[in-house]
Amino acid sequence: MLNQIVATTCYSIKRELKKSAYWASILWVPSLLVLLSMFITITNTSAPTFNSKMVATTWEALLGGGVFAITLLFSAMTVRELFNDRATKINELLWAMSSPEAQFYGKLGAMNALIGSTLLLYISFILGVMSFVPWFNHVIRDLWRGLSGGQLLLGLLLLVEIIEWVELAAAHLATKITNKTHINQAVVTLNLAVGLAVYVSLFASLSESRFIQGLAYVLPVFSQLRVFKAGWDQSLSAVFLAMILVSEILLLGLYFAYVRYLYVQRH
Numbered sequence: 479m480l481n482q483i484v485a486t487t488c489y490s491i492k493r494e495l496k497k498s499a500y501w502a503s504i505l506w507v508p509s510l511l512v513l514l515s516m517f518i519t520i521t522n523t524s525a526p527t528f529n530s531k532m533v534a535t536t537w538e539a540l541l542g543g544g545v546f547a548i549t550l551l552f553s554a555m556t557v558r559e560l561f562n563d564r565a566t567k568i569n570e571l572l573w574a575m576s577s578p579e580a581q582f583y584g585k586l587g588a589m590n591a592l593i594g595s596t597l598l599l600y601i602s603f604i605l606g607v608m609s610f611v612p613w614f615n616h617v618i619r620d621l622w623r624g625l626s627g628g629q630l631l632l633g634l635l636l637l638v639e640i641i642e643w644v645e646l647a648a649a650h651l652a653t654k655i656t657n658k659t660h661i662n663q664a665v666v667t668l669n670l671a672v673g674l675a676v677y678v679s680l681f682a683s684l685s686e687s688r689f690i691q692g693l694a695y696v697l698p699v700f701s702q703l704r705v706f707k708a709g710w711d712q713s714l715s716a717v718f719l720a721m722i723l724v725s726e727i728l729l730l731g732l733y734f735a736y737v738r739y740l741y742v743q744r745h
Contacts, residue, residue: 482577486584491591582741586646650737 608615 482580483584483587486581487587490585490588578742582738646734646737
């Protein structure tokens, strides 16, 4: 079983890395964030230093834009991987030797490996730019000083958790829809919902509305972001926020088991 999962994972990673579309699309995320940060900087301040409000606004906008951009990239990639492997069966020998559970775990493992490696690539890119561009180094240091280590860690954990939610939701769609066009249409709707949830939940000026507060609990991603933002605003302890994230991760585990069950049933 383990050998089958490893073989499926390696095959999926190699096939994805051979596509020029993957390497071209990962450049879209940092370019979007750079444009967004430049726009915020120009519109909010003309001084070379940033105040606390500027730091908070930039952090929320970058986190929201980053979540939307990364989920847009990887959920579409996940659906394409699941659909292509199931429908075309390119490697017949691998599929003949692999059980449905090995296929499911292997493909999701490959997507997580690609997500992790791409995020590391982004971090390496940021560190490299910080070393050679003084003003960018200044911006990153201001953002770092404006956030405590616990908040930054919890924000990154939340980012990874949201990616997992969208990835599993994409896998769920792939187990139910056999038409590739319909899958792509469903993923576009999913990405729009996630993008709306991120911005509605992160910006306090919108979340004061009763309608928005009610809407924030429609999807699991909505509730995660809404609770996290409320805890952040009220300066609750990092332990309490960590407990919230742990409970959400447990819920994510149950959802993962449900999607795996559907996939195995379909195959």
